Amino acid sequence: MGISPIQYRPWKGERTALNLRVYVILKSIFRHGLKSTGVKILLILAFLFVYAFQFVSVLLFGHETLDAGEMSSNFNAFGLALFAILLTAVITSDLISEDLSSKSFVLYFSRAIKTRDYLVGKAGGAILIMSLLCFLPPVLLAVVSILTQSGSDYWSSIKVLGSTVVAGVFVTVFFVPYGLMLSSLTKRRSYAAVGTFMSFFVLTIISGAFSEFDSAWRVISPAESLSYAVDWIFGQSLPSYINEGALFAFLASFIIVPALVLYWRVQRQAVGK
Amino acid sequence: MSAAVDDVGQQTPVREPAHEDGPPGIGSYLFSARDLTVSFGPVIALDGFSVDIPRGIVGLLGPNGAGKSTFIKASLGLVTPKKGAIFVGGLDSRTQSLQIRDGVGYMPEHDCLVPSMNAVELVSYFGLISGMMTRDSMQRSHEVLDFVGVGEERYRQIKSYSTGMKQKVKLAQAIVHDPPLLFLDEPTSGMDPQGREEMLELVRMIGSSDKTVLVSSHILQEVELVCDYIVIISNGKLVQEGETKTLVAGEEGVQSLTIRGDEGSLTRFVRMLGEACEIMEAKEEGGKQMTLLIRGCRDGSRIFGLARDSGVQIRRYQPERLDLEEVFLRSFRGGGKDGN
Ligand SMILES: Nc1ncnc2c1ncn2[C@@H]1O[C@H](COP(=O)(O)OP(=O)(O)OP(=O)(O)O)[C@@H](O)[C@H]1O
Numbered sequence: 212m213g214i215s216p217i218q219y220r221p222w223k224g225e226r227t228a229l230n231l232r233v234y235v236i237l238k239s240i241f242r243h244g245l246k247s248t249g250v251k252i253l254l255i256l257a258f259l260f261v262y263a264f265q266f267v268s269v270l271l272f273g274h275e276t277l278d279a280g281e282m283s284s285n286f287n288a289f290g291l292a293l294f295a296i297l298l299t300a301v302i303t304s305d306l307i308s309e310d311l312s313s314k315s316f317v318l319y320f321s322r323a324i325k326t327r328d329y330l331v332g333k334a335g336g337a338i339l340i341m342s343l344l345c346f347l348p349p350v351l352l353a354v355v356s357i358l359t360q361s362g363s364d365y366w367s368s369i370k371v372l373g374s375t376v377v378a379g380v381f382v383t384v385f386f387v388p389y390g391l392m393l394s395s396l397t398k399r400r401s402y403a404a405v406g407t408f409m410s411f412f413v414l415t416i417i418s419g420a421f422s423e424f425d426s427a428w429r430v431i432s433p434a435e436s437l438s439y440a441v442d443w444i445f446g447q448s449l450p451s452y453i454n455e456g457a458l459f460a461f462l463a464s465f466i467i468v469p470a471l472v473l474y475w476r477v478q479r480q481a482v483g484k
Numbered sequence: 485m486s487a488a489v490d491d492v493g494q495q496t497p498v499r500e501p502a503h504e505d506g507p508p509g510i511g512s513y514l515f516s517a518r519d520l521t522v523s524f525g526p527v528i529a530l531d532g533f534s535v536d537i538p539r540g541i542v543g544l545l546g547p548n549g550a551g552k553s554t555f556i557k558a559s560l561g562l563v564t565p566k567k568g569a570i571f572v573g574g575l576d577s578r579t580q581s582l583q584i585r586d587g588v589g590y591m592p593e594h595d596c597l598v599p600s601m602n603a604v605e606l607v608s609y610f611g612l613i614s615g616m617m618t619r620d621s622m623q624r625s626h627e628v629l630d631f632v633g634v635g636e637e638r639y640r641q642i643k644s645y646s647t648g649m650k651q652k653v654k655l656a657q658a659i660v661h662d663p664p665l666l667f668l669d670e671p672t673s674g675m676d677p678q679g680r681e682e683m684l685e686l687v688r689m690i691g692s693s694d695k696t697v698l699v700s701s702h703i704l705q706e707v708e709l710v711c712d713y714i715v716i717i718s719n720g721k722l723v724q725e726g727e728t729k730t731l732v733a734g735e736e737g738v739q740s741l742t743i744r745g746d747e748g749s750l751t752r753f754v755r756m757l758g759e760a761c762e763i764m765e766a767k768e769e770g771g772k773q774m775t776l777l778i779r780g781c782r783d784g785s786r787i788f789g790l791a792r793d794s795g796v797q798i799r800r801y802q803p804e805r806l807d808l809e810e811v812f813l814r815s816f817r818g819g820g821k822d823g824n
C-alpha cells in the first residue's frame with residue numbers, strides 16, 4: 212500500500228538551554244545573508260566607494276597620530292549611510308515579511324521562543340551583517356592608522372579608536388529597526404525593500420527642499436543627521452544651524468519608534484491568532 | 485535545559501479530577517484543561533471546557549468551528565484564555581507556558597512552512613530552535629523525513645511540494661525533537677485517500693511509543709480507526725468523552741436483532757416480543773426483514789423460542805454496536821448513552 216515501513220524512533224539527546232535558542236535564529240540569518248550574492252556585491256562595492264581611498268591614503272601618507280578630525284571625515288558617514296540603507300533594505304526586507312506570508316510564526320511561537328527572543332535573533336543577525344559594512348572597515352582603518360603612525364602619542368590615538376568603535380556601533384544599529392519595521396508591515400518582501408529605500412530618499416528630498424529656506428531642516432535627512440552624529444561622537448563642533456536637541460530627538464525616534472511598532476506587530480502574531 | 489522536557493515526560497500532574505464519574509485511570513493524565521474559556525470578540529470559541537486527556541492517541545472530534553483548533557492553540561499559549569487553565573505534566577499554562585511548549589510538538593492545520601527553504605533545512609532549523617545540537621538536528625531531520633516518507637524531494641524548495649508532502653513535512657517538524665506530547669490539527673486535511681491512510685499509519689506508529697497524541701479531526705472514520713480515546717466537542721463545550729471501544733459499544737443490555745419472515749409472522753413476532761421485553765426501535769428492511777433494538781430480554785433462548793413459534797428466522801442477534809457517527813449524532817441530539 213506504499214505505507215512507510217520505517218518505525219518511529221524516539222530521540223533521547225541533550226537539549227540546549229532556552230536562552231541559547233536565539234543564537235540559532237541569529238546564526239541562520241547571518242549565514243544566509245553571507246551566501247547571498249547581492250549582499251556580497253553590495254559589501255564589496257561599499258568598501259570600494261566608501262573606504263578604499265582612505266585606506267590607500269593612510270598607508271601612503273605619513274601621519275603622526277590618529278587625529279579625531281581626520282578620522283571623523285575618513286569615517287565618511289554620509290557615503291556610508293547610502294550603502295547602509297541599501298544593505299538594510301536587502302537583508303531586513305524578508306526577515307519578518309516571509310514569516311508573515313508563510314504563517315511560519317506559529318512554528319516559532321509553538322516552541323519555547325518568546326517575542327523578545329525572536330526579535331533579538333532576527334535583529335541580531337541583521338546587525339551582524341551590517342557590522343561588516345559599518346563597523347569593521349572604519350575600525351580596521353583606525354587600527355591600520357595607529358599601526359602606521361609616526362608619533363608616539365598612542366594614548367590620544369586610542370581614544371579616537373574608541374570613538375570610532377562607538378560611531379561604528381551606532382551606524383551599524385541605526386537602520387535595522389526601521390528596516391525590520393517595514394518588513395513587519397507587509398507580506399511582500401519587495402514592498403518592504405522598496406519602502407525602506409524610498410522612505411530614506413523621500414526624507415532626504417524633503418530635507419533638501421526645506422533646507423533651502425532653513426538649514427535646520429537638514430536633520431530630517433537620515434544620512435545628514437547620521438554624519439552630524441558621527442562628528443559629534445568624534446568631538447567635532449556641529450554647524451550653528453543644527454539644533455542638537457532636534458538632532459538627537461530625530462535620531463532617537465528613528466530607532467525607538469520603529470522598534471516599538473515592530474514589537475507590537477510581532478507580539479500580535481505570537482499571542483492572539 | 486533538558487529538565488523541562490523531562491518534566492513534561494515524567495511528572496505526574498497534581499490536580500483534582502474534573503468529573504466525579506470521570507473515565508478510568510485518573511491520576512495518570514499528562515494533560516488536562518480546567519474551565520477553559522476563550523473568546524474572540526463576541527465569538528465564544530471555548531466555553532468552560534474541561535477535559536482530561538489520557539496517554540495514547542486521543543481524538544478531538546467536532547464539527548467546523550467547534551473550537552478544536554482554539555483548544556490546541558490555547559494549550560500552546562498561542563491564544564490567551566479569558567478564564568481557566570491548562571495543565572501539562574504538572575505545569576500551569578498561565579505561568580509556565582514556555583516550559584510547556586518545550587515539551588510539545590505542534591502540527592498546525594494551515595500552511596506554515598517557509599516556501600523558500602527545503603525540507604531538510606526547515607526541519608533541522610526548527611529542531612535547532614527546539615534546542616537540539618547542530619549535528620543531532622541534522623541527523624534527526626533525515627530520520628524523521630525518512631519516517632514520514634519524504635524522499636529525495638527533501639532537497640527541493642518547499643514551494644514546489646504537493647499538499648500531501650507539505651503535510652508530511654509539517655508532521656516531521658513537529659516530531660523532530662521527540663516531544664512527549666503532540667498536537668496534530670487535522671493531519672489528513674487536503675490529502676487523497678492513500679495519503680490519508682499513510683498519515684494515519686504514521687500517527688499510529690508515533691502513538692505506539694508512549695506519547696500523548698491529540699489528533700483533531702471532523703472525520704469520524706479516521707478518528708475511530710486510530711484513536712484509543714475520543715473527546716467530542718461542539719460549540720466550545722465538551723459533549724462526550726470516553727474510550728473508543730466504550731463509546732461505540734452501545735448501551736448495556738441493548739441488543740440488536742435482525743429477523744426474516746413473511747409479513748404476518750413478523751407482525752406476530754413483534755407483538756409477542758413486545759410483551760416480553762422493551763422494543764426501543766424497529767426498522768423494516770424491504771418488507772421481509774426487520775432490525776429491532778431491544779432492551780430487557782435477558783434470556784436469549786426465550787427470543788429463539790418466540791421466533792420458532794411465530795415462524796420467523798433469526799438472522800443476527802448481538803449486543804448493539806454503534807459506529808462513531810451514531811455516537812456523534814446522538815451526542816448532538818442531547819441524548820446519547822448517558823444522556824437521555
Ligand atoms: N482569530 C480568530 N478571530 C475570530 N474568531 C475566531 C478566530 N479563531 C477562531 N475563531 C472562531 O472561534 C470558533 C472556533 O474556531 P476553531 O478554529 O477553534 O474551530 P475548529 O473546531 O478548529 O474548526 P475547523 O474544523 O473548521 O478547523 C469559530 O467560530 C471561529 O470562527
Ligand SMILES: [Mg+2]
Nearest residue numbers: 552553554593
Ligand atoms: Mg480547526
